[in-house]
Amino acid sequence: MTSEISAGARAKRQAGPHMIQMLTPEGERVSSGEYDVFAAELDTQDLFGFYRDMVLVRRVDAEGQALQRQGQLGLWAPLLGQEAAQIGLGRALRKQDFVFPTYREHGVAWTRGIDPTELLGIFRGQSHGGWDPQANRFHTYTIVIGSQVLHAAGYGMGIQMDGDVGTGDIDRDSIAVACFGDGASSQGDVSEGLTFAGAFNAPVLFYCQNNQWAISEPTSIQTPTPLYQRGKGFGIPGIRVDGNDVLATYAVARASADSIRAGNGPLLIEAFTYRMGAHTTADDPSKYRSDAETEAWAAKDPIVRLRRYLENQGVTADEFAAVDAEADQMAARIRAACVEMAPPPPAEMWTHVYSEPHALVDEERDAYLAYLDSFADVEEHA
Amino acid sequence: MTSTMPLSKAITAGLRKAMEDDPKVVLIGEDIGKLGGVFRVTEGLQKDFGEQRVIDAPLAESGIVGTSIGMAIRGFRPVIEIQFDAFIFPAYDQIVTQVAKLHARTGGNEKIPVVIRVPYGGGIGSPEHHSESPEAVFAHHAGLRVISPSTAHDAYWMIQDAIRSDDPVMFFEPKRRYWMKGDVDTDERGAATHSAQVVREGTDLTLVSYGPLVPTALDVANAKADEGANVEVIDLRSLSPIDFDTVEQSVKRTGRLVVAHEAPVFLGLGAELAARITERSFYHLEAPVLRVGGFHTPYPPSKLEEHYLPDLDRILDAVDRSLAY
Numbered sequence: 001m002t003s004e005i006s007a008g009a010r011a012k013r014q015a016g017p018h019m020i021q022m023l024t025p026e027g028e029r030v031s032s033g034e035y036d037v038f039a040a041e042l043d044t045q046d047l048f049g050f051y052r053d054m055v056l057v058r059r060v061d062a063e064g065q066a067l068q069r070q071g072q073l074g075l076w077a078p079l080l081g082q083e084a085a086q087i088g089l090g091r092a093l094r095k096q097d098f099v100f101p102t103y104r105e106h107g108v109a110w111t112r113g114i115d116p117t118e119l120l121g122i123f124r125g126q127s128h129g130g131w132d133p134q135a136n137r138f139h140t141y142t143i144v145i146g147s148q149v150l151h152a153a154g155y156g157m158g159i160q161m162d163g164d165v166g167t168g169d170i171d172r173d174s175i176a177v178a179c180f181g182d183g184a185s186s187q188g189d190v191s192e193g194l195t196f197a198g199a200f201n202a203p204v205l206f207y208c209q210n211n212q213w214a215i216s217e218p219t220s221i222q223t224p225t226p227l228y229q230r231g232k233g234f235g236i237p238g239i240r241v242d243g244n245d246v247l248a249t250y251a252v253a254r255a256s257a258d259s260i261r262a263g264n265g266p267l268l269i270e271a272f273t274y275r276m277g278a279h280t281t282a283d284d285p286s287k288y289r290s291d292a293e294t295e296a297w298a299a300k301d302p303i304v305r306l307r308r309y310l311e312n313q314g315v316t317a318d319e320f321a322a323v324d325a326e327a328d329q330m331a332a333r334i335r336a337a338c339v340e341m342a343p344p345p346p347a348e349m350w351t352h353v354y355s356e357p358h359a360l361v362d363e364e365r366d367a368y369l370a371y372l373d374s375f376a377d378v379e380e381h382a
Numbered sequence: 383m384t385s386t387m388p389l390s391k392a393i394t395a396g397l398r399k400a401m402e403d404d405p406k407v408v409l410i411g412e413d414i415g416k417l418g419g420v421f422r423v424t425e426g427l428q429k430d431f432g433e434q435r436v437i438d439a440p441l442a443e444s445g446i447v448g449t450s451i452g453m454a455i456r457g458f459r460p461v462i463e464i465q466f467d468a469f470i471f472p473a474y475d476q477i478v479t480q481v482a483k484l485h486a487r488t489g490g491n492e493k494i495p496v497v498i499r500v501p502y503g504g505g506i507g508s509p510e511h512h513s514e515s516p517e518a519v520f521a522h523h524a525g526l527r528v529i530s531p532s533t534a535h536d537a538y539w540m541i542q543d544a545i546r547s548d549d550p551v552m553f554f555e556p557k558r559r560y561w562m563k564g565d566v567d568t569d570e571r572g573a574a575t576h577s578a579q580v581v582r583e584g585t586d587l588t589l590v591s592y593g594p595l596v597p598t599a600l601d602v603a604n605a606k607a608d609e610g611a612n613v614e615v616i617d618l619r620s621l622s623p624i625d626f627d628t629v630e631q632s633v634k635r636t637g638r639l640v641v642a643h644e645a646p647v648f649l650g651l652g653a654e655l656a657a658r659i660t661e662r663s664f665y666h667l668e669a670p671v672l673r674v675g676g677f678h679t680p681y682p683p684s685k686l687e688e689h690y691l692p693d694l695d696r697i698l699d700a701v702d703r704s705l706a707y
Contacts, residue, residue: 098455098456100452127489128483128486128487128488128489129487129488129489130489131488131491132488132491132492133455133488133491133492134455134491134492139455140484140487140488140492144475144479144480147448147475147476147479147480149448150444150445150447150448150449150451150452150476151448151449151451151452151455151480152452153445153448153449153452154448154449154450154451154452154453154454154455154456155452155453155455155456156452157449157452157453158452158453158455158456158457158458159456161408161434161453161456161458162456176452188444188472189444189445189448189475189476192440192442192444192445192448193445193448193449195440195442195445196439196440196442196445196449199440351490352485352486352488352489352490353485353486353524353525354485354525354527354549355485355490355493355548355549356547356548356549358527358549358622358623359576359623359624359625359626360622360623360624361524361623
């Protein structure tokens with residue numbers, strides 16, 4: 001199975017056909033047929049906004065990495081390299097849409113208005129996910145990969161039951177977004193999510209970020225065929241987009257979301273991108289991938305290519321510098337907020353197990369707090 | 383108003399009432415629409431409430447539970463039918479990793495009012511995977527409520543309580559008692575869902591059971607009464623939380639406790655009751671707590687299930703051993 005012939009055959013099938021791209025790695029704008037209309041709606045300021053988004057989330061990521069190294073976080077899952085795949089998607093959505101993320105969706109979280117300190121709190125061990133999913137229509141991070149795809153499918157079925165799809169009112173018609181990766185695509189729950197969405201024609205956008213690696217396993221171990229084809233057997237058309245091209249991810253996500261919103265049924269997007277960093281701060285990618293590969297992808301950096309394009313559009317060095325300064329300020333703010341987070345009080349453990357009283361939970365909490373109280377005198381005397 | 387009906391139809395009536403009361407209640411499961419479920423518990427509901435509220439699902443248990451979570455996040459109150467007890471395991475991950483924990487994970491921001499109905503237990507002569515009692519497996523997981531009615535009246539009220547609860551509820555239905563008729567009072571609910579009930583008073587020994595074995599436990603009490611011993615029978619009704627207070631009060635009067643369930647004895651609810659009641663009533667006990675239940679074997683082929691399932695004689699044997707101390 002691991003022979004060169006088989007690996008070669010797999011690579012060939014993986015390569016797949018045309019991939020939607022609108023900005024080359026050199027920052028040149030190339031035409032992309034039906035998707036150009038969505039790009040045309042964006043002026044330089046809009047694109048500069050995407051640039052700002054990407055620079056800021058990359059900075060959040062760098063802070064997460066640094067704080068973990070300093071012992072302030074238990075772990076961090078870097079998004080480095082996937083900024084365009086996430087910002088393009090996030091900016092293509094509307095307020096009423098609901099996103100179901102994995103644990104690496106820091107960029108999408110940013111576009112939904114989640115403060116980065118909330119993300120740091122999870123990896124610091126303050127909470128399992130502090131925000132109200134309904135407030136931002138952004139669900140909690142899902143660590144068991146693939147589970148959230150079913151939640152998105154069910155939410156989409158709920159949108160249908162509410163009649164909030166295909167009415168023609170763009171402030172009402174809604175979609176559910178299932179974010180998942182190449183690794184998760186092997187989970188049964190992803191296939192079941194495609195089954196339900198396909199069978200019920202639910203308004204769900206399946207957004208697969210193929211970052212080429214599931215910890216140490218290349219995508220070829222998950223599937224011999226391109227992931228954008230995964231929905232075919234479920235009646236869900238798919239498309240592959242250059243995940244390092246924010247203009248393309250935005251345009252393709254907008255086009256897909258609009259179609260789903262109009263009631264045309266679920267779609268799948270494979271954002272072809274690269275996890276430039278480690279899987280998490282506990283991982284060592286040098287054990288399983290080559291420097292040549294990482295360097296080849298570094299040349300396709302999503303931020304660099306947009307910057308080149310914007311420079312050609314006349315954005316000045318001062319304007320770029322202002323974004324860097326803003327990133328510095330934000331970094332200082334979230335760093336300080338992270339370091340200052342006090343451990344939650346022990347009683348917190350029992351507070352939200354159930355929403356209504358549960359005798360055992362109450363009994364165990366009271367007993368443990370009384371036990372803790374029994375040390376109060378000892379400490380006073382000491 | 384009081385009327386007599388089989389336990390399964392009491393659940394149907396409870397589901398119907400819940401659907402009439404709250405338009406957000408939806409049912410989802412395999413074959414629950416036109417067919418009305420393999421046990422006909424949802425019979426007639428799709429005809430009256432439509433295909434959007436009584437949903438025939440693809441044959442994927444994890445998918446049924448996972449999409450129900452999504453519907454709950456959207457504001458619905460899904461009631462799932464798992465076709466048979468042991469078909470639940472493909473959904474185990476979604477139940478324990480997501481359903482049970484999302485409220486805590488979101489710091490209380492998100493409620494998951496999902497009800498998972500599970501016909502459980504043996505005695506109906508079925509092939510493998512159709513007769514198991516996995517309730518302790520789910521009671522073990524914080525975040526789930528687990529209840530099991532043993533009468534038509536309780537079935538009618540407890541299913542409605544389960545649907546009204548903002549917490550996820552596993553609703554275990556004693557399938558071999560589906561056809562057992564009982565009086566259902568649709569005006570007076572009786573005991574609260576999460577309380578145990580003394581269903582027969584006695585002075586010499588406390589016999590605790592729930593679900594399908596409650597009628598058997600009552601038979602045991604009758605048999606012992608003929609021999610001059612007074613057995614108190616408690617129907618646990620709620621398996622998470624468990625109403626230990628009611629059991630404790632009883633044991634402090636009788637001094638003896640026997641627990642009977644169809645589920646395997648090893649690490650079962652009987653073990654938990656034995657430990658807790660011993661802690662609470664050590665000086666009142668005249669005998670060790672005894673348990674009667676299934677063996678540490680896979681559920682056997684149906685020609686052997688009469689040996690596996692606790693029956694009148696096996697429970698009587700344990701009662702006699704306890705009384706002999």
